[in-house]
Amino acid sequence: AQKITQTQPGMFVQEKEAVTLDCTYDTSDPSYGLFWYKQPSSGEMIFLIYQGSYDQQNATEGRYSLNFQKARKSANLVISASQLGDSAMYFCAMRDYDGGATNKLIFGTGTLLAVQP
Amino acid sequence: NAGVTQTPKFQVLKTGQSMTLQCAQDMNHEYMSWYRQDPGMGLRLIHYSVGAGITDQGEVPNGYNVSRSTTEDFPLRLLSAAPSQTSVYFCASRGQGDIQPQHFGDGTRLSIL
Numbered sequence: 001a002q003k004i005t006q007t008q009p010g011m012f013v014q015e016k017e018a019v020t021l022d023c024t025y026d027t028s029d030p031s032y033g034l035f036w037y038k039q040p041s042s043g044e045m046i047f048l049i050y051q052g053s054y055d056q057q058n059a060t061e062g063r064y065s066l067n068f069q070k071a072r073k074s075a076n077l078v079i080s081a082s083q084l085g086d087s088a089m090y091f092c093a094m095r096d097y098d099g100g101a102t103n104k105l106i107f108g109t110g111t112l113l114a115v116q117p
Numbered sequence: 118n119a120g121v122t123q124t125p126k127f128q129v130l131k132t133g134q135s136m137t138l139q140c141a142q143d144m145n146h147e148y149m150s151w152y153r154q155d156p157g158m159g160l161r162l163i164h165y166s167v168g169a170g171i172t173d174q175g176e177v178p179n180g181y182n183v184s185r186s187t188t189e190d191f192p193l194r195l196l197s198a199a200p201s202q203t204s205v206y207f208c209a210s211r212g213q214g215d216i217q218p219q220h221f222g223d224g225t226r227l228s229i230l
Contacts, residue, residue, distance in 0.1 A: 004159075031215075033215060033216060035218055035219075037221075043205070043223065043224050044221065044223050044224070045160075045207060045209075045219075045221035047218040047219070047220070050216055050218060052215070052216060091159060091160065093160075095215070104162055104165065104175065105150070105160075105162065105209075105219055106162075107152075107159035107160040107161070108159055109157060109158060109159045110159055
């Protein structure tokens with residue numbers, strides 16, 4: 001069964017520093033996608049970045065990058081130059097492409113990031 | 118562009134009452150789904166739909182019904198509310214294509230007494 005593990009319940013980071021949020025996953029499917037979402041205190045879910053299992057390069061979106069290590073089954077989110085507005089809950093999620101019309105997105109339990117001035 | 122709209126934003130129910138959470142999207146997305154979010158457990162999939170007239174169960178479907186009569190709407194029904202269903206509920210949709218991310222509504226905070 002697919003599973004996403006986020007082992008850091010909470011983290012602190014100083015403003016302007018980089019931070020890495022860990023995510024490991026488990027799947028037997030060779031084709032899958034990994035997503036990161038941000039949930040601020042207001043509650044909405046904001047899509048940040050996507051990595052496909054066959055992508056040759058690590059995904060980047062502005063200050064967000066994904067450190068994808070396929071052999072280790074890890075997909076860590078790196079936020080560069082942290083800002084106060086980055087304080088939020090961050091979720092790692094996986095969708096496996098099993099050849100069917102799947103819409104199943106499996107989420108980790110999240111990491112609460114607090115950016116300190 | 119409204120995206121995914123959920124109503125209501127907040128609701129309090131008594132045990133045994135029934136209720137429908139509404140979800141509508143205006144992006145012509147085929148795929149829609151319902152999640153619940155509980156503390157320390159992330160988001161869990163309740164039901165999903167891959168198109169009008171097609172629905173399937175997710176990870177935690179018991180106590181919930183769904184239907185998909187149109188592409189735009191995907192209501193979630195609680196048949197007989199229980200305190201264990203106190204949660205925040207998110208509706209999401211996405212377009213075709215494996216790399217398409219889910220677009221989430223703002224959530225419905227539901228308390229059952």
